[in-house]
Amino acid sequence: MTTSDPVPRVPLLVADGLHKTYGLPGGGTLVAANDVSFTLPTGGAIGIVGESGSGKTTVARMLVGLVRPDAGTIRVDGRDRAAGRRRGRRERLTRAREIQMVFQDPYLSLDPRLTARQCLTTTLRLHEATDSAARIEELLDVVGLGSREADARPHEMSGGQQQRLAIARALAVDPRVLVLDEAVAALDVSIQSQILSLLVDIRQATGLALVFISHDLAVVQHVTDETVVVRRGTVVEQGPTERLLTAPEHEYTQLLLASVPRHGWDPADAVRARRAATTSG
Numbered sequence: 001m002t003t004s005d006p007v008p009r010v011p012l013l014v015a016d017g018l019h020k021t022y023g024l025p026g027g028g029t030l031v032a033a034n035d036v037s038f039t040l041p042t043g044g045a046i047g048i049v050g051e052s053g054s055g056k057t058t059v060a061r062m063l064v065g066l067v068r069p070d071a072g073t074i075r076v077d078g079r080d081r082a083a084g085r086r087r088g089r090r091e092r093l094t095r096a097r098e099i100q101m102v103f104q105d106p107y108l109s110l111d112p113r114l115t116a117r118q119c120l121t122t123t124l125r126l127h128e129a130t131d132s133a134a135r136i137e138e139l140l141d142v143v144g145l146g147s148r149e150a151d152a153r154p155h156e157m158s159g160g161q162q163q164r165l166a167i168a169r170a171l172a173v174d175p176r177v178l179v180l181d182e183a184v185a186a187l188d189v190s191i192q193s194q195i196l197s198l199l200v201d202i203r204q205a206t207g208l209a210l211v212f213i214s215h216d217l218a219v220v221q222h223v224t225d226e227t228v229v230v231r232r233g234t235v236v237e238q239g240p241t242e243r244l245l246t247a248p249e250h251e252y253t254q255l256l257l258a259s260v261p262r263h264g265w266d267p268a269d270a271v272r273a274r275r276a277a278t279t280s281g
């Protein structure tokens, strides 16, 4: 795995000034995303990192169209994703093909009644794509699922196998961008690394661009070139992932880094970093 492979510079995805405020049940409002902007080149990979509640999922859901921004635009290949919102089924399918999402909990996102093969067939038919046996075998092969898993239902698979199927389902429609929201957070570390290296391989083989969302800077480093650090809905730092890991400028990024357990790690460092980040607001 490497974070230094050259990527083409053509902007594929441009998120500009995304803003989202939620109404709270007891009255009042909460700003979950405040002027969030970033650019993803064709075949690039960007991380969105922050602690729980920092607004990462809100940004992910805006990208795929599950949450409507109050302000801001999302463009893929220069085309505003909000433009086709009110049009028909074909337009919706086109939009879905641009950006696909993989969620944290594959079990909840998969239909429990369908085998892996049936899941992929259903997705391909929905998108009016070729649902040939060869295409399904190809997708299963890309994510490393064998013939046993092909005929298994989600409850007969491990968490890692379920997440592989969720990735295969997302890839089935040949998306330009894959958004992964805490996609490895629920998996144990050895399975996490398998899925991360699978993503790196897929990106290299297909030129698929990735938006990789995680609370964990250590995880993001394996798959991304650039990272956006979000705190309470606001971008506090953004730059090459390697630079953020070696020379983080903002106290909050320093806190995230200090919180990653590693060789010689002292939890007291994380406590000190949190104190510094809290003092700085």
Ligand SMILES: Nc1ncnc2c1ncn2[C@@H]1O[C@H](COP(=O)(O)OP(=O)(O)OP(=O)(O)O)[C@@H](O)[C@H]1O
Pocket: 022, 023, 024, 030, 031, 032, 050, 051, 052, 053, 054, 055, 056, 057, 058, 059, 215
């Ligand atoms: N539908 C909603 N209505 C009201 N508040 C919401 C809604 N969705 C999210 N929030 C709030 O917005 C803030 C950002 O939530 P979001 O899920 O985007 O953060 P996150 O960084 O993805 O956190 P996590 O990693 O825990 O999922 C949180 O304070 C959350 O409670």
